[in-house]
Amino acid sequence: xxxxxxxxxxxxxxxxxxxxxxxxxxxxANRAYYAGFQAAIAxxxxxxxxFDRVRHKAVQANFAAELVQKRKIYGNHLKSYLMDLQNVRNxxxxxxxxxxxxxxxxxxxxxxELVEDVTKEIEK
Numbered sequence: 001x002x003x004x005x006x007x008x009x010x011x012x013x014x015x016x017x018x019x020x021x022x023x024x025x026x027x028x029a030n031r032a033y034y035a036g037f038q039a040a041i042a043x044x045x046x047x048x049x050x051f052d053r054v055r056h057k058a059v060q061a062n063f064a065a066e067l068v069q070k071r072k073i074y075g076n077h078l079k080s081y082l083m084d085l086q087n088v089r090n091x092x093x094x095x096x097x098x099x100x101x102x103x104x105x106x107x108x109x110x111x112x113e114l115v116e117d118v119t120k121e122i123e124k
Contacts, residue, residue: 006042006122009035013115016108025104026092032104032111033089039111039118040082043067043074046122056086074117081110 012035019028040063041054049062060082068079088107092099099107 003042003045005038005045006118009038009042009115009118012038013112016111020104020108023101025099025101028104029088029092029099029107032107033085036082036085036111036114039115040067042122043118046118047071047073056082060086073121078114078117081114085110085114 012031016028016031016035019025019031037056037059040059041051044051044059044062044067047067049066051058063074063082064079067073068076085107088099088103091097
């Protein structure tokens with residue numbers, strides 16, 4: 001089952017990659033977070049958890065608790081990915097300093113892994 005958030009996640013991971021390739025590291029970090037965030041929403045919806053109002057902390061908590069810890073659908077290492085991705089996004093969006101190429105690369109790598117894992121599970 002593909003849903004709107006899954007479509008947005010795949011669009012945002014593509015955008016993050018294009019931005020990274022064009023050395024727009026802050027923007028890439030932002031889109032990478034949203035790719036992971038929207039992939040997590042899609043993963044939760046895939047098992048029947050819906051949100052009346054999407055909140056970042058609720059999605060992060062539900063993804064970690066329900067999909068990683070309880071159901072073990074996703075690897076334990078993904079438990080902190082959303083929070084890590086959001087921390088870098090917040091730095092990129094709200095701090096005066098810039099995200100480095102190295103940090104943006106790690107951000108993109110985490111987001112890509114999350115989107116790919118969700119894709120595999122949704123397309124089963």
